[in-house]
Amino acid sequence: MKSAKSYIAENKQRFIDELIELLKIPSISADSAYKSDVIKTAQLVKSSLEKAGCTTVEICDTPGNPIVYGERIIDPKLPTILVYGHYDVQPPDPLNLWDSPPFEPIIKKTELHPDGALYARGSCDDKGQMYMHVKALEYMTATGQLPCNVKFMIEGEEEVGSKNLGGFVQQNHEKLANNVILISDTGMIANDIPSITTGLRGLSYVEVEVTGPNRDLHSGLYGGAVANPINVMTKMIASLHDENNHITIPGFYDDVEELSLEERAKMAEAPFSKEAYCKALDIADVYGEKGYTTNERNSIRPTLDVNGIWGGYTGEGAKTVIASKAYAKISMRLVPHQDWVKITDLFKNHFESIAPKGVTVKVTPHHGGQGYVTPIDNIGYRAAEKAYESTFGKTPIPQRSGGSIPIVALFEQELKSKTILMGFGLDSDAIHSPNEHFGIWNYLKGIETIPQFFHYFTEMTK
Ligand code: BES
Numbered sequence: 001m002k003s004a005k006s007y008i009a010e011n012k013q014r015f016i017d018e019l020i021e022l023l024k025i026p027s028i029s030a031d032s033a034y035k036s037d038v039i040k041t042a043q044l045v046k047s048s049l050e051k052a053g054c055t056t057v058e059i060c061d062t063p064g065n066p067i068v069y070g071e072r073i074i075d076p077k078l079p080t081i082l083v084y085g086h087y088d089v090q091p092p093d094p095l096n097l098w099d100s101p102p103f104e105p106i107i108k109k110t111e112l113h114p115d116g117a118l119y120a121r122g123s124c125d126d127k128g129q130m131y132m133h134v135k136a137l138e139y140m141t142a143t144g145q146l147p148c149n150v151k152f153m154i155e156g157e158e159e160v161g162s163k164n165l166g167g168f169v170q171q172n173h174e175k176l177a178n179n180v181i182l183i184s185d186t187g188m189i190a191n192d193i194p195s196i197t198t199g200l201r202g203l204s205y206v207e208v209e210v211t212g213p214n215r216d217l218h219s220g221l222y223g224g225a226v227a228n229p230i231n232v233m234t235k236m237i238a239s240l241h242d243e244n245n246h247i248t249i250p251g252f253y254d255d256v257e258e259l260s261l262e263e264r265a266k267m268a269e270a271p272f273s274k275e276a277y278c279k280a281l282d283i284a285d286v287y288g289e290k291g292y293t294t295n296e297r298n299s300i301r302p303t304l305d306v307n308g309i310w311g312g313y314t315g316e317g318a319k320t321v322i323a324s325k326a327y328a329k330i331s332m333r334l335v336p337h338q339d340w341v342k343i344t345d346l347f348k349n350h351f352e353s354i355a356p357k358g359v360t361v362k363v364t365p366h367h368g369g370q371g372y373v374t375p376i377d378n379i380g381y382r383a384a385e386k387a388y389e390s391t392f393g394k395t396p397i398p399q400r401s402g403g404s405i406p407i408v409a410l411f412e413q414e415l416k417s418k419t420i421l422m423g424f425g426l427d428s429d430a431i432h433s434p435n436e437h438f439g440i441w442n443y444l445k446g447i448e449t450i451p452q453f454f455h456y457f458t459e460m461t462k
């Protein structure tokens, strides 16, 4: 029987070339101008699943972007693994900060990726990681080693909040029935420190609009006499954190899960260098909630961050004006037990309540979702652990991530199965940023490790 290692070695160039073709299509879900590219990408995912060994593949239309569903059922008595991923990508802007065009993939060597990394929007998040599963399936079917049933559900709206996936899951319980859900859309600590993501944060994303006078005003004639919406809004936003960087919204922490000292001590065992962290980001020091470490701040603690802020004159030169309106987009990352709908309400009520009389405030929720934690004492986690041990030669470290995949909590609720997050990207791969990349080594390691998960999960389920 052919090993994954030798199959990958023989097909390496083709695996890379196929991913490059997928990365060339700008499947940007946030911008409707790219709708036809989104459809083209879904079609390419469909044909790649067919070639890799799925017996049924369909493009399922939704009111938004289509979901690609595929399956290979070898024996209904065997366990079924449902692979989830997304083929949509974040907008690439600001374009001028890319060293090479985002949809013209190139391979470059870096310090962390001496074997080369593929530079393109979506290379790591999530086309590259999703495609590892397609190639893993190809390997297992081509060599007669698929040990169980497999289903694929690859969506095109993850980066804009998975608006239509929830309905699809609710309406297709039987079709999607599975024993475990497998996702590669997160990261690991380092190539020589494998880790499995055991937690994702929830999210509440809102937009605020602060309106002052009914028109833009001369900042000399009116300045000082009326509320300037930009001054007021920035002051309101600043007041959302206290001097210890705690969030001041009443009730915000009510449901936050407090980890025991033991659990926190366990977390602190994960390797972390503050110096290297600061150096990689060109910052003099870290910053955040008092009483917590960096790794805690970005995983087990909730946060509130302005993601964008605008208003007034931002063109060239100076214009003396008091704008009528100011705007901001704000994300709150949530931890287990915090309910995103409740938090969104708390934010809205609080933000409206702190507005001075001279302005009106409008809070518009965008999207959100609940956090998720995978217990490490279930078959799925143990199978993943064994899989990493066999390909990395090391036991992976369980690690909670700060990112969000809101649909994961819904999977558990609707399909009653656990999700295993086998991510092969690195934090430094610049997802959502200019120069996103994905290590070739990581891509191939993923393709090698996934079949091992299939093997151990089937063994342990029998
Ligand atoms: N793949 C990411 C989430 C992620 C990345 C989790 C790395 C853990 C580690 C996903 O595509 C993403 O970007 N999610 C969004 C939320 C979504 C509702 C837009 C996020 O976390 O900002």
Ligand code: MN
Binding pocket: 086, 125, 126, 158, 185
């Ligand atoms: Mn993703």
Ligand code: MN
Binding pocket: 090, 125, 159, 431, 432
């Ligand atoms: Mn993303």
